[in-house]
Each structure stands twice: as C-alpha cells, then as structure tokens.
Amino acid sequence: MSTRESINEQAANWLIQLNEPGVEEQLRADFAHWKALDPRHAAAAERLQGFVGQMSALRPQKASVHAALDSAYASRNKTYSGKRGATALLLLIALLLPGWALWRSDMPRYWLADLHTAPAQWLSQTLPDQSHLTLNGNSAVDLHFDDQQRRIRLLRGEVLVEVAHDPARPFIVETEQGQMRALGTRFVVKRENGITLLTMLESRVAATASANPTSVEVGAGEQARISATQVQLLSAIDPGSVNDAWRYHQLVVQNQPLPEVLDELARQHPGHVQFDREALADLRVSAVLPLDNSQRALQLIADALPVRVRQFSPWLVIVSRKP
Structure with a gap:
C-alpha cells in the first residue's frame, strides 16, 4: 500500500x-x-x-x-x-x-444537452441536413442549425461526424479550445483533459484554436491536438482501425501508460474508478478493450498486468498494484 x-x-x-x-x-x-x-x-x-x-x-x-x-x-x-x-x-x-x-460535475448542462449518452451507451443520430453523428458513452452535444451555418458544440466526451454536402452552410464542430470547419466528410472530435483531439478519417478539416486565428488543415489519416492557443499535428493514424474501434465500441491502445487507459475506462463506468497514478505509472498496456463493458475491460487488464481490481459497490472500483 x-x-x-x-x-x-x-x-x-x-x-x-x-x-x-x-x-x-x-x-x-x-x-x-x-x-x-x-x-x-x-x-x-x-x-x-x-x-x-x-x-x-x-x-x-x-x-x-x-x-x-x-x-x-x-x-x-x-x-x-x-x-x-x-x-x-x-x-x-x-x-x-x-x-x-x-x-x-457539469451534469446539469449534460442533462440539458440536445443529444447525450450515459456511460457505455452509444447513440447514432441523423441530423436535419442528413449529416450523421455517433456519440460514444458519456458524451453530449448541442446543435445549432440555421440558414447560414450548421454548428455542433461538443460539451463532453467524443463524437464521430459524417458531414452531408451543403455548400451554402458550413459545418462547424466547436469546443472550448477551438473549432473545426469541415472541408470533407468524416472525422472524430474528442474532449480530454483540457484539450481537443481531432482524428481525420476522410477528406480534410480546417482547425483553429480559440485564441489564435491561424487555421491548420488536417487531412485524412492525420491527428491534431487543439489547445486554446495552437493546433498541433500529431503522428499519423490508421483510419480503418479507428473505424473498426467505433463500429465495435472498442478502445485500441498500443504501449500506453496504464493510468491513461484507466482514465478512458473510468469515463465509461457508471461509478468511480479509483487508482494511484504514481504507483501504476510504469505499467503499459497494449490491448483491444471493450468500452461498453468496463468491468470486462478492467478484468482483462488485471489478467495481463500485476494489478488487482476490487469492486466495493456499484459506485466504486479500486485498481491497485499487487504487492
């Protein structure tokens, strides 16, 4: 201990x-x-x-x-x-x-959102313009459509966006960190730890930080981290793998620190997942985990790593390192 x-x-x-x-x-x-x-x-x-x-x-x-x-x-x-x-x-x-x-939490705003999901619940929605949104678990968005624009505000979580063609109205996804104007069709936007993560699956998006007017184009197979001050391109991604992960509600990780993986699983757990970040920081995970079954995912981690998973109530799970 x-x-x-x-x-x-x-x-x-x-x-x-x-x-x-x-x-x-x-x-x-x-x-x-x-x-x-x-x-x-x-x-x-x-x-x-x-x-x-x-x-x-x-x-x-x-x-x-x-x-x-x-x-x-x-x-x-x-x-x-x-x-x-x-x-x-x-x-x-x-x-x-x-x-x-x-x-x-920001639960009141979450409950009042136009679309929202519970932990481990996925939702697919066709919008009035025939664009399509898929929200993964514990996510929320507000919608604003008028004659000039189509705007999606991601309040929490993660959303897969498939944009219908409409040259008269730009399609924009925004977060606190910035906004993404669609120049094509299919991309993922995620909010995490004070930043926005953009993953491009098809075509391009023009991304802008909220405090920096310079626009950065992000193309298919690219990923970008958006803070309030900059848009930073990251390493390339495999669009096919990302599509499969969304289709099967999976978390695919490769040599990722265990605390970061637990953060993802905790977002899909209905209660609280407690763990000591420092004690687990040196453990790394390479796995495909079910996001719609956090208990099963935690058990898979316990089977592969020297950790113990204990559930004390529906609201509390504690992950600790084995002595």
Whole structure:
C-alpha cells in the first residue's frame, strides 16, 4: 500500500471515531497531534472533512458518518470491528461518492444537452441536413442549425461526424479550445483533459484554436491536438482501425501508460474508478478493450498486468498494484 493510501485510510479512521457519540476531548487532542506530525496528515484530513461536508449538504437527512457506516454494515450482516481503517474509507466513499460526483460535475448542462449518452451507451443520430453523428458513452452535444451555418458544440466526451454536402452552410464542430470547419466528410472530435483531439478519417478539416486565428488543415489519416492557443499535428493514424474501434465500441491502445487507459475506462463506468497514478505509472498496456463493458475491460487488464481490481459497490472500483 502506498504512503498516500495509508494516510488517507488513517484520516478516514480518525473522522469516523470523531463522529461517534460522546467523543472525548482526549481523542480530539490526539487527532490534532496526528495532523501536526506531517503536513500530509492535515491535508488528507482537510480533504476528507470537506468531502463529507459537501455530502451533508446534499443528503436530505443529515446523519453522522458512524450511523451511515452502521447502516451499510447492517445491510451486509457484518460486525463493525475496531480494525476498520481501509474498510471505513471504502464504505465512506461508496456511500457518498454519487452525490459528490453530481455536485462537482457539469451534469446539469449534460442533462440539458440536445443529444447525450450515459456511460457505455452509444447513440447514432441523423441530423436535419442528413449529416450523421455517433456519440460514444458519456458524451453530449448541442446543435445549432440555421440558414447560414450548421454548428455542433461538443460539451463532453467524443463524437464521430459524417458531414452531408451543403455548400451554402458550413459545418462547424466547436469546443472550448477551438473549432473545426469541415472541408470533407468524416472525422472524430474528442474532449480530454483540457484539450481537443481531432482524428481525420476522410477528406480534410480546417482547425483553429480559440485564441489564435491561424487555421491548420488536417487531412485524412492525420491527428491534431487543439489547445486554446495552437493546433498541433500529431503522428499519423490508421483510419480503418479507428473505424473498426467505433463500429465495435472498442478502445485500441498500443504501449500506453496504464493510468491513461484507466482514465478512458473510468469515463465509461457508471461509478468511480479509483487508482494511484504514481504507483501504476510504469505499467503499459497494449490491448483491444471493450468500452461498453468496463468491468470486462478492467478484468482483462488485471489478467495481463500485476494489478488487482476490487469492486466495493456499484459506485466504486479500486485498481491497485499487487504487492
């Protein structure tokens, strides 16, 4: 277990004890002493206390952490013992994470989008101009069509675009980082970690960063990373492989760091996938994984690499390195 995980578990255990009825002042003093021993202790405690405070505001009936944990244990007919550091943290997250994720996310905008998909759900839609969009899981777009233009705003996730010919109205896909004006037919746009990734399958797109008016043409078989300030061409891609991955809802990776692969799978998981990026950073993945079955994908990774996948509730999966 990494030092960070151990500190988090200790912080969770302190928090549970401090929320029990009739807590003594000595325990509070011991907690203060523990926080003073290491700045990381105080930081972990502050994060977890803030997390619980946010959840208390969301829950219709406020209950102590101890009561919530007792309820979880009772439903599983288990005994609540003194050795509860790791289990306490996991149950606390499992109980409170759904509301926290909703509170922190852009979910309201996602629900109000013109088209959106749930994790692991794909959607194909023919537009009024006969263009075609395919959204992969956990994606959302807004549509704006008028007499002058056809505009798609990608709010989250990834979309495959097939553009119908209409010389009178340009077809534009935009994100916070920039916009892509179609000069041809078929391409993929993806939002990830503050950048936009453009993958060209057929013909060309003129890509422009939001803070830079210079346009860069990206042709079939090319990929570009778009930030707010520039459009950067990347290495060539195989359009056939990309088409197959979309057709079969697959994630195809070649020698990719495991944390990046887990990021992709987490986006298609209905709950939270927890992992330590530093502990897994040196592990690399080459595989074809099912994006519409994240549990199966995680098991394939566990079969191939020295990692362990544990599911503690429908909302929480933890991936850790084997000792």
